[in-house]
Structure formats: structure tokens, C-alpha cells
Amino acid sequence: MSSSSSFKRIVSLPVLALAIQLLFIHSVLSQSQDNAFLYHKCSDIEGNFTSRSPYESNLNSLFPRLSYSVPANGFAALSTGNKPDNVNGLGLCRGDASPSDCRTCLATAIPELRKKCPNNKAGIIWYDNCLVKYSSTNFFGKIDYENRFYLYNVNNVSNPALFNTQTKALLTELTKKATAGGNQKLFATGEKSLGEKKLYGLVQCTRDLRSDSCKACLDGIIGELPNCCDGKEGGRVVGGSCNFRYEIYPFVKIA
Secondary structure (H helix, E strand, O other): OEEEEEEEEEEEOOOOOOOOEEEEEEEEEEOOOOOOEEEEEEEEEEEEOOOOOHHHHHHHHHHHHHHHHHHHHOEEEEEEOOOOOOEEEEEEEOOOOOHHHHHHHHHHHHHHHHHHOOOEEEEEEEEOOEEEEEEOOOOOOOOOOOOEEEEEEOOEOOOHHHHHHHHHHHHHHHHHHHOOOOOOOOEEEEEEEEOOEEEEEEEEEOOOOOHHHHHHHHHHHHOOOOOOOOOEOOEEEEEOOEEEEEEOOOOOOOO
């Protein structure tokens, strides 16, 4: 079963930025999870590295280690090298992705990130099944407020106010589930009845965060409802530390 929908992407720039960039994409979404490219960002804040430099050598060493380490349990955070040329990186696969799907996503994402950010000392890339991030600064355990974007279905629901309330309630409940003691994945999925239809949701954090930081991150992006996707049949807020998604069709395994 598959569903084809038109989606709009809104990219949130840094807090002090005065503009937002609008990009239009067409996505084919399916219950079997396409490994669709979502977005990438190369940071200029940390500067650039030169070809054959110690930083590039450390970066080239880091990525194969992530490719090897992440699929086993869906996450890894690693560092390579010594200051000032050390590189920190993480890889996260969607909580319901199989090790095989995780490995496939990383095999696509890592070369693309290197190609899209060839000399940047920091960058991030998102696919439907994974994200990969690297930086010259130690970002582990800190909420990433810098990298964020929205995706939403262009189709509208008939009662936006009620739908927005129900969506927020589901995502808030999933946040409690994801950050409960013992949930090491910091990931949760669920559903909510909407009369004859159902609403499906997903929340996830990168596992370098503590559960309280994960909750703060998710509370923050859920707080962007309804501004991000007012009355839309589906939507996401995707960041460097956490993300949520909701749809009116089953796009994940419900646990």
C-alpha cells in the first residue's frame, strides 16, 4: 500500500536569521519506508578544511567507523583525532528501521554528505531512515537548536482546530513514552482514533541526549504546532537532535 502526496518543505534558519527559505518537493511516501532524501546543511560557522589536511584524514576515518557501528543498534556517536583537528560525528537510524535498512541508508547518506559539504568542518544530512552529522566541536549531549526544517502535506483537514489539538495530544503522549525510563531508543510510535480515521505519529531523539534533554527537545518542536503545519493531513519538524512526524495513514510499525 502506498500513498502519493505533495509536500512543502520549510527550512528554519538560525534564530537570528530574518528570512526563511521555501522549497517545494514532491514525495512518494509508502508504508514500506522509502529511503528518501530530506535535506542537508553545510555549516560555515566552523570554517573549512583543506584537501589532505589532518582534519580531512580524521573525517575520512570517522565515517567508515560510523557505517560499521550504527546498524547494530541504530545509533553511534564517535570522535576521531586530537585538537584542533578532531572530528565528532553521529549516525542515527529511525527506530523502526531494520539493521539492513539502516546500513543501506548510511551507505547513501555518508557519501552524499561528503559530496554536498566537501570542505566544511561541520555538516548534517537527513534521509527518511537516517541522519548523519559531524562537527569540529563537541556537540554530544547538547540539544541542536541550529538545524531544523519542516515538511508538510499540502492537503488540508476539514476541522483544523480540532485536528491540531488531537495531533499535539498524540505527539505529547508519544514524548512521554519515548522518554520513559527504560526506553533506550528515545523513540516511540502510536495512533489515535479520529472517528472513522486514525492519526499516526512518531517521535525520536538522538541517543547522545539524556531523557530529560530529549523531552525538552521534543517539547520544543511540538510547540511549533500549529505554526509548522496548521491543519495539514501530515507533517514533520525535523532537527539535528529530535524530530516528530504525523500522518493520517500508517507509515510506521505501531509499538
